[in-house]
Amino acid sequence: MYIIIIGCGRLGSTLAAELADAGYNVAVIDNDSKKLDALGSGFNGLRVKGIVYDNSALKEANISRATCVVAVTPDDNLNITASLIAKNIFKVRRVIARINDPSKKDVYKVLDIETINPTELISYIIKSKIEGDPK
Amino acid sequence: MYIIIIGCGRLGSTLAAELADAGYNVAVIDNDSKKLDALGSGFNGLRVKGIVYDNSALKEANISRATCVVAVTPDDNLNITASLIAKNIFKVRRVIARINDPSKKDVYKVLDIETINPTELISYIIKSKIEGDPK
Numbered sequence: 001m002y003i004i005i006i007g008c009g010r011l012g013s014t015l016a017a018e019l020a021d022a023g024y025n026v027a028v029i030d031n032d033s034k035k036l037d038a039l040g041s042g043f044n045g046l047r048v049k050g051i052v053y054d055n056s057a058l059k060e061a062n063i064s065r066a067t068c069v070v071a072v073t074p075d076d077n078l079n080i081t082a083s084l085i086a087k088n089i090f091k092v093r094r095v096i097a098r099i100n101d102p103s104k105k106d107v108y109k110v111l112d113i114e115t116i117n118p119t120e121l122i123s124y125i126i127k128s129k130i131e132g133d134p135k
Numbered sequence: 136m137y138i139i140i141i142g143c144g145r146l147g148s149t150l151a152a153e154l155a156d157a158g159y160n161v162a163v164i165d166n167d168s169k170k171l172d173a174l175g176s177g178f179n180g181l182r183v184k185g186i187v188y189d190n191s192a193l194k195e196a197n198i199s200r201a202t203c204v205v206a207v208t209p210d211d212n213l214n215i216t217a218s219l220i221a222k223n224i225f226k227v228r229r230v231i232a233r234i235n236d237p238s239k240k241d242v243y244k245v246l247d248i249e250t251i252n253p254t255e256l257i258s259y260i261i262k263s264k265i266e267g268d269p270k
Binding site: 072 | 138149150153203231233249253254256257258259262
């Protein structure tokens with residue numbers, strides 16, 4: 001299984017390290033080489049510096065071999081664009097995109113892209129923690 | 136059960152709305168009145184404009200009645216400070232703080248404050264989704 005992570009911010013880099021540690025083949029694309037460097041020497045995946053939805057960056061990341069693409073930049077529009085290209089041009093089997101603005105949910109639905117909304121999930125988890133308390 | 140939410144950003148406002156909708160008594164403190172306004176007219180909780188760790192803001196939010204304080208600003212140091220005050224000065228029974236920088240985990244541990252790290256949790260959730268796929 002070969003996973004491409006788009007965006008090497010806090011979430012992307014944490015996910016990249018965790019997946020690589022778990023034995024997955026991982027590539028990470030980011031425009032900022034400092035962020036890629038911050039993955040450290042322990043990270044044995046591929047690092048690609050480039051515009052995350054750019055064909056040349058995606059090809060350098062061997063997208064034709066990817067079984068999964070995860071778009072987790074902080075920018076919803078970047079994530080949508082990269083996800084669409086991965087899904088429709090490179091026919092990647094599974095594409096998961098981070099969504100920050102809940103109002104964009106419908107866009108993803110129309111495009112048939114699986115999403116994960118960190119804010120909603122964390123809010124739900126905190127609520128569940130509180131609900132465990134006696135009222 | 137009375138819950139004070141510290142920070143009315145994306146996470147704080149989502150959580151405030153969700154808890155209020157679930158029937159909890161909720162107060163939200165933020166320094167930015169625009170963010171408090173953005174909770175909308177449907178939000179029936181208390182809105183307090185002020186510095187989140189300031190005694191007068193906390194008192195205006197009726198912290199002496201609070202059963203739970205959740206500190207979810209994007210600033211770890213603000214969350215630590217507010218949590219400490221809630222726990223040690225106002226003796227709030229349960230305090231939960233958002234932590235963004237994992238290196239701060241030890242600080243919280245020493246201070247005996249319950250934390251939630253959104254990045255680690257979301258990374259774990261995405262990894263679990265991927266692991267459901269055939270390799």
